[in-house]
Every structure is written in C-alpha cells, then in structure tokens.
Amino acid sequence: MPQGPGDSLLAVYDLCLERGGRELFRDLAFEVSPGQLLQVDGPNGAGKTSLLRILAGLSRYGFSGRVERRTPLLYLGHHPAVKALLTPRENLAWHVAGEAAYNDGQIEEALARVGLYGYEDVPSHALSAGQHRRVNLARLYLSHCPLWLLDEPFTAIDKGGVAELETLLVEHVGRGGAVVLTSHQVLRVACRVQVLSLTEGLLA
Amino acid sequence: MSAVAQAPGPARFCLVLLRRQLTLAVRRPIEIGNPLLFFAMVVALFPLGLGPAPDQLAGFAPGILWIIALLSNLLTSDTVFRSDFEDGSLEQLLLAPQPLFLSVLAYIGAHWLLTGLLLALVSPVFALMLNLSAPAVGVLVASLLLGTAVLSLVGGIGAALTVGLKRGGMLISLLILPFYMPVLIFGSAAVRNAVLGIPATPYLAIIAAMLCLAIALAPLAIAAGLRISVDA
Numbered sequence: 001m002p003q004g005p006g007d008s009l010l011a012v013y014d015l016c017l018e019r020g021g022r023e024l025f026r027d028l029a030f031e032v033s034p035g036q037l038l039q040v041d042g043p044n045g046a047g048k049t050s051l052l053r054i055l056a057g058l059s060r061y062g063f064s065g066r067v068e069r070r071t072p073l074l075y076l077g078h079h080p081a082v083k084a085l086l087t088p089r090e091n092l093a094w095h096v097a098g099e100a101a102y103n104d105g106q107i108e109e110a111l112a113r114v115g116l117y118g119y120e121d122v123p124s125h126a127l128s129a130g131q132h133r134r135v136n137l138a139r140l141y142l143s144h145c146p147l148w149l150l151d152e153p154f155t156a157i158d159k160g161g162v163a164e165l166e167t168l169l170v171e172h173v174g175r176g177g178a179v180v181l182t183s184h185q186v187l188r189v190a191c192r193v194q195v196l197s198l199t200e201g202l203l204a
Numbered sequence: 205m206s207a208v209a210q211a212p213g214p215a216r217f218c219l220v221l222l223r224r225q226l227t228l229a230v231r232r233p234i235e236i237g238n239p240l241l242f243f244a245m246v247v248a249l250f251p252l253g254l255g256p257a258p259d260q261l262a263g264f265a266p267g268i269l270w271i272i273a274l275l276s277n278l279l280t281s282d283t284v285f286r287s288d289f290e291d292g293s294l295e296q297l298l299l300a301p302q303p304l305f306l307s308v309l310a311y312i313g314a315h316w317l318l319t320g321l322l323l324a325l326v327s328p329v330f331a332l333m334l335n336l337s338a339p340a341v342g343v344l345v346a347s348l349l350l351g352t353a354v355l356s357l358v359g360g361i362g363a364a365l366t367v368g369l370k371r372g373g374m375l376i377s378l379l380i381l382p383f384y385m386p387v388l389i390f391g392s393a394a395v396r397n398a399v400l401g402i403p404a405t406p407y408l409a410i411i412a413a414m415l416c417l418a419i420a421l422a423p424l425a426i427a428a429g430l431r432i433s434v435d436a
Contacts, residue, residue, distance in 0.1 A: 056299060057299065058295055058298065058299065058434055058435065059435055060431070060435055061435060062435075072301060073299075075295070075296075075299055077292050077295055078292070079290075079291050079292025079295070080291065080292060081291055081292040081293045081295070081296050082291065083224075083228060083287075083291065083293070084291075085227075085228050085231040085232060086224070086227065086228065086231075090224070090227065093220075094220050094221070094223060094224040094227075095296065096221065096224075096288070096293050096294075096296050096297040096300060096307075097296040097297070097299065097300050098211060098212060098217045098220070098297075098300040098301065098302040098307075099211055099300070099301065100210060100211055100212065101210075101212040101216070101220075
C-alpha cells in the first residue's frame with residue numbers, strides 16, 4: 001500500500017450543485033481514506049448520481065467546488081456498459097475502460113465469482129438484465145483500483161448476489177481500498193459504514 | 205493491496221478497441237451491408253433518370269459516384285458512438301487511463317474500414333455500370349480510399365457532438381455537410397481529370413493533405429465533443 005493511513009484517496013472541497021434552478025447540495029466537503037466505506041444517502045432526485053459523476057470526473061461543468069482524485073478509480077454507473085452482441089468473456093477482455101489486459105483465467109474466475117460460470121461464451125443478448133449487471137460487477141473482481149465509485153450496484157441483483165457483493169466490499173475495504181456507493185438498501189456488512197447525507201454532510 | 209496491474213499500452217489498447225468494433229459490426233452484418241446496398245441502389249437509378257446513353261453517363265460518372273459515396277458515408281456516421289453512449293460504454297472510455305486521442309482514432313478507423321474501404325473496393329463494379337473509362341477507375345478507388353477517411357473523421361466530429369441528442373440525424377447532416385464539400389470537389393475533380401487523360405495526382409495529393417490535417421485535428425474535436433455529450 002503506497003499511501004499511509006493519513007493520506008486520503010479522494011478529497012472534496014466546497015462542492016455546490018444546482019440543477020434546474022434547485023440547489024441539490026452546497027458546501028459539501030469530505031475526504032475518502034483507505035479502509036473507508038461511504039454510503040451516499042438521500043431520496044430520489046437528491047443528486048446522488050450527479051455527485052458520483054462529479055467525483056468520477058464525468059461531469060466537469062455546472063458545479064462549483066473542487067475534487068482532488070489521488071488514485072485511479074473505478075466507476076460503475078447506471079448503465080452496465082455490456083455489449084449485447086459480445087459474450088461476457090469478450091465484454092471483459094475488450095472492455096473500453098482499458099485498465100489492464102486480463103488473461104482468460106482471470107476473466108473466468110471473475111465471472112465464476114459473480115455466478116456466471118458456464119455463461120462465459122454465451123452471447124450477452126441471451127442473458128437477463130440482472131446477469132448484465134453481474135457481468136459489469138465482475139470488473140470489481142478484476143480491478144486493482146483502490147477507489148470504487150458505485151452507483152446503485154445492487155439494482156437487479158438477487159439476494160444471494162447482494163450478500164456476495166457486500167462481502168466483496170468488506171474485503172476491498174479490508175485490503176486498504178475505499179468504496180463510495182449510492183444505495184437505498186441498508187448495508188449488512190461487518191465493517192463500519194459511514195453515511196454521507198447530501199443535506200447534512202458526513203454523518204458519524 | 206496487491207501491486208497495481210499494468211494498463212495495456214496505447215497501441216495495444218487501440219488494437220483491442222478496433223477488434224471490438226469490428227467484431228460488433230460483423231455480428232450485425234446488415235449495418236455493413238446498408239451503405240453498400242444504398243450505393244448500388246442509387247447508382248442503378250441514374251441510368252433510369254438520365255437516360256441510358258453510355259457517353260452521357262460516363263460524363264456524369266465521377267460526380268455521381270462521389271456524391272453517392274459521400275451520402276452513404278453520411279448515413280452511417282451517426283452510428284459511430286451511438287450504441288456506446290446508450291449502454292454506458294462511452295463513460296467508461298472517457299474514464300479509461302488511455303489517451304482519448306488514440307482511442308477515438310481507433311473508433312474512426314473501424315468505421316472507415318467498414319464503410320470507406322468497402323465502398324472503395326466495390327466502387328469499380330459500379331463505375332463499370334456507369335461506363336467510366338478504365339484508367340479513371342483506378343483513380344476513383346484511390347480518391348475514395350483517401351477521401352472517405354477524411355469523411356469518416358469529419359463525420360466523427362458531428363457524431364460526437366450529437367450523440368446525446370435523441371434525434372441527431374438531421375442535425376449531424378447540417379453540421380458536417382459543409383465540411384464534406386472540399387473532399388467532394390477534389391475527389392470528383394481527380395476522377396474527371398483521369399477521364400480526360402490529365403494527371404490526377406495533384407488532386408489526390410490535396411485530398412491526402414486534407415487527410416493528414418483531419419487525422420491531426422479531428423480526434424481532438426471528437427474527444428472534446430464526446431466529453432461535452434457525456435457531461436450534459
């Protein structure tokens with residue numbers, strides 16, 4: 001781990017966002033450090049996805065404030081970025097995110113971990129919406145990015161999948177990674193979950 | 205945390221993107237066939253409209269062939285980034301730790317291989333249908349090879365700017381058609397020169413110069429356009 005415990009992976013200063021004449025949040029300031037699991041909380045339309053897109057660097061205009069990204073990050077958005085015409089194996093091997101060149105063994109293992117063993121070479125259009133999400137989640141098993149930004153990662157995932165994903169998040173945090181996620185579910189994990197309220201800032 | 209995995213080099217990543225785009229296209233062959241079919245259909249209409257006199261057709265052939273090639277390129281340029289935008293791949297591409305300039309070139313390269321290159325390769329058949337003389341056919345292929353690459357690059361700018369719009373089809377035509385004009389002028393002039401027996405190389409050289417300029421500048425504009433479209 002190159003970072004010491006005091007160094008944060010991501011720092012946000014004085015973030016304000018207005019959309020359509022409504023102020024979604026103002027003067028938001030927080031840091032994400034290694035070993036931190038941060039859940040962004042708020043009702044629909046509170047600006048959770050907008051916040052995550054700003055953190056990832058996809059939104060670059062229309063807000064005020066500063067975001068410092070100090071490590072490579074992995075962002076999983078609402079859309080699974082899975083091509084229906086490619087098989088799950090091809091989707092991962094030729095992924096446009098271009099983080100690393102994975103070999104077949106790594107990809108098979110990741111797909112097995114998300115419950116897609118035996119589906120590696122089935123065209124993705126034959127898979128369900130939940131399985132598409134799972135192909136996308138397989139990237140979490142492959143990635144070496146310390147910081148994960150996950151937008152509603154539990155959507156369309158069954159109960160067993162949710163439990164596995166929660167375990168994975170705990171493992172990642174235990175390895176010194178950090179996770180920022182939006183979800184309406186209460187996380188059942190064996191580590192501390194910090195809650196970020198868009199209106200009140202970081203809660204204990 | 206284990207050692208950070210090595211990201212693939214830019215050249216290798218571009219090859220991966222190229223392979224991905226080509227595989228996607230091959231699995232939906234109708235998309236490859238459409239521009240060629242369009243080309244064939246419109247060429248077949250001209251003898252009906254202009255009259256079947258071979259001499260007259262041969263006179264118009266350079267312009268006809270180039271205009272149809274331009275239109276069939278225009279028809280497909282809308283699709284370069286559309287599906288990647290819709291399924292979220294484009295966001296991931298923008299976040300990739302790879303030079304966007306080269307990634308964009310890979311996308312455009314794939315588009316050119318599937319439209320421009322194929323059009324240039326089948327164009328001799330249609331040139332014979334219009335009674336174009338044999339030496340001009342070679343120049344036609346050369347000018348199409350160079351010219352359609354410029355068209356793909358310029359079309360990519362329009363595609364990047366309009367990818368976020370629900371119905372960008374007409375807007376993209378308005379945006380990029382003016383930039384297609386120079387290519388059309390020099391491309392058809394090259395073929396006409398070859399028909400008249402005058403050297404066509406100066407015109408081909410001008411198109412090649414346009415291609416160099418487009419390769420250098422269009423990816424910058426496309427990358428900026430994609431960032432704006434994903435941001436909005």
